[in-house]
Amino acid sequence: MKKLLMLGGTEFVGRAITEDALQRGWEVTVFHRGRHAPPAGVRTVRGDRTEPGGLAALAEGTWDFVADTWSGAPTAVRDAARLLAGRAGHYTYVSSRSVYAYPAPAGQAEDGPLVEGSPDAGATAYAEDKRGGELAARAAFGDRALLVRAGLILGPYENVGRLPWWLDRTARGGPTLAPGPRDLPMQYIDVRDLAHWTLDAAEAGLGGPYDVVSAPGHTTTGAFLDACAAVTGGAAELRWTDPERIAEAGVEPWTELPCWLPPGELHDHMFRSDVGKALAAGLRCRPVEETVADTWAWLRSIGGVAPLRPDRSSKGLDPEREAALLGLGG
The missing domain is CATH 3.90.25 (UDP-galactose 4-epimerase; domain 1)
Structure with missing residues (x-):
């Protein structure tokens, strides 16, 4: 049985990923602060990654996959990824197409210019924070880190x-x-299609950046x-x-x-971004x-x-x- 550690997992994107993993029959551990109830059937671990010692509950354990939707200070991604690098096979960081430097021309793909970011930064602005999170994930997991650059996300639990x-x-x-x-x-992604592709990609061992949104x-x-x-x-x-x-x-x-x-x-x-890379990797949009x-x-x-x-x-x-x-x- 595959094992997923979901950092978050109680709201919108994290919840959709958690539910998709449960539908696959995976064993899911949800690490969260306890503000919202996670889906039934998961193992719950409590902690606040913004507090000193907030990751203590994750000091032990091994997982096949980690999924992380964090959008605040990149240091939270850095600390989690470092802690888990030797005990998890693959790390997915749900990022955003906001990491591309403005303006991105129509047809731009994953090789476009990016905003500046640092894995060691505190919270600054959304785009820079997401870029810092990407760098933190890659620093700890290398090619085992998948960067899911989502666009406009819609669907249940929004x-x-x-x-x-x-x-x-x-x-x-x-x-x-x-x-x-x-x-x-209009280019968007249904949260359930985002979740399903993300877990398929993680299971396939994909790494690096993918723009995950419907075709223009x-x-x-x-x-x-x-x-x-x-x-x-x-x-x-x-x-x-x-x-x-x-x-x-x-x-x-x-x-x-x-x-x-x-x-x-x-x-x-x-x-109007080019999402040919994700489509070639199996992305399907309802x-x-x-x-x-x-x-x-x-x-x-x-x-x-x-x-x-x-x-x-x-x-x-x-x-x-x-x-x-x-x-x-x-």
């Missing part, structure tokens, strides 16, 4: 508030601001919002609005209009309609209010600002 906001908004119905153009390509054009803004409107009951009247009007109104892409970026440099950076429907089902199962990470800002457009932009003000 604790960032992007897809849940759109589902809440379309469920509310009425005239709904839809940022155009409809056919604008896997879906569009139109298909994404149509799916949200349909699954929530069809009460939303999508009103497609030109990016220029949105910009003139001072509405912020990505935060006020989650998952959306207007055509241009930032869109190319986020939504249809956007399935991701949206399953996330809506999960939201309803927990009472309609998605959890939000304390280190992330709230997402979405204020109803009054939306109404004013659509010319609906009284």
Whole structure:
């Protein structure tokens, strides 16, 4: 039986990886702080890797694979990887495409320029922290370290508030601001597809960086919002609005209009990367309609209010600002 040590494992990406490993029949140890309950069937080990001696519970034990989703100070990855290097066969660090220096041109692959980072740094900024985590994993595990550079992640258990906001908004119905153009390509990864590929890659012994997100054009803004409107009951009247009007109104892409970026440099950076390497290594991405429907089902199962990470800002457009932009003000 394969043995996985999941550093985290109670929320979103970590939870999806844990559940996928359990479905494979693996023995899973979840190391976490105890703030959220892990999935049933795991062995739980408690500790806070940000505190002195916080890794003491991992001083003994061996594992085939380690998975780590840490996004804070790189020193936490450094210390865990060093501690486990002689007792684990493979280390997966779930990083981010944010490690690429801006602007990344359309079609860029894993060999693009990167931001600066250090495995010995405290928490600074998200991109630099993720790059430092990558360097820490590679320093301890070398070619046995897999760097999963994820893009926009959606799906059940989302604790960032992007897809849940759109589902809440379309469920509310009425005239709904839809940022155009409809056919604008959108590149994302369902958290379950990310988890499944990650464990397949670890089992295959893959190392180094992989951009793990759907192929450019896997879906569009139109298909994404149509799916949200349909699954929530069809009460939303999508009103497609030109990016220029949105910009003139001072509405912020990505935060006020989650998952959306207007055509241009930032869109190319986020939504037009070359993921041929991951696709060749077996990445498969489910249809956007399935991701949206399953996330809506999960939201309803927990009472309609998605959890939000304390280190992330709230997402979405204020109803009054939306109404004013659509010319609906009284």
